[in-house]
């Protein structure tokens with residue numbers, strides 16, 4: 001019999017209005033279950049495990065580790081996993097899990113909702129029910145996000161809408177599947193399962209930072225980021241195809257950081273397209289000081305990949321080598 005494990009972590013899907021404060025607060029999964037009698041209609045065995053439910057703004061790497069451990073420990077008993085999670089940091093969690101779980105051979109589908117499951121117009125039921133179908137079908141051995149009829153590769157996804165039901169977008173990679181009357185899988189886009197055993201990478205090194213360039217950024221701003229104690233890598237969020245100002249102090253600071261062994265990874269502030277530091281002088285200069293291309297990575301995936309690689313390797317050279325590879329389909333190269 002097909003069996004599915006739902007891992008409940010909180011998020012709007014399981015929230016209710018707290019009459020005292022008027023704010024939404026996470027509730028237990030039993031209350032979520034009561035709102036979805038449809039769960040009993042599945043012909044699959046559905047088990048649930050609940051973490052202490054939180055707003056996903058509270059998510060930290062130790063929660064990723066808890067989720068990854070649950071998946072690894074119960075891996076042989078289930079055909080697929082559904083992770084109920086708040087939307088705010090869902091793209092970060094999906095990216096992190098994609099790196100932490102190597103040789104994944106079963107679906108790990110993250111979903112949630114914009115409206116609590118107890119509300120009449122909720123998008124939560126639809127999302128949860130289809131996510132279970134997708135996890136049970138077993139076609140997609142990846143960490144993915146199902147939201148508003150689209151199955152997206154998790155490490156290609158960003159939350160981009162706080163209002164509409166279509167909260168997520170994967171602008172640099174097409175959906176892996178679409179749910180209409182049928183669920184249509186795009187097999188040519190889906191990563192192939194390997195014969196190798198699942199391997200968990202528990203260590204995520206959080207000595208990373210994001211430096212977003214903007215007109216008017218000051219030397220003090222850049223200096224303060226690059227001099228953070230223990231810092232090992234920086235995601236540089238640049239303009240367009242990977243461009244940044246040629247201010248001499250800025251280039252000197254970057255050059256000094258690279259000399260000290262910091263890894264600088266260039267991702268674009270644009271949602272679509274990719275970093276190509278050869279196109280403009282404003283990009284070439286970055287390449288010359290030793291900034292590495294993040295290709296068409298999202299910032300979420302770039303951060304997660306850096307934490308994962310820094311957790312694995314002490315040596316910046318090894319980290320840089322693997323940054324240039326697509327490890328879980330996170331970049332197009």
Ligand code: ASP
Nearest residue numbers: 011012055056086087088
């Ligand atoms: N603040 C909520 C969370 O991320 C938002 C949501 O789930 O849609 O937990």
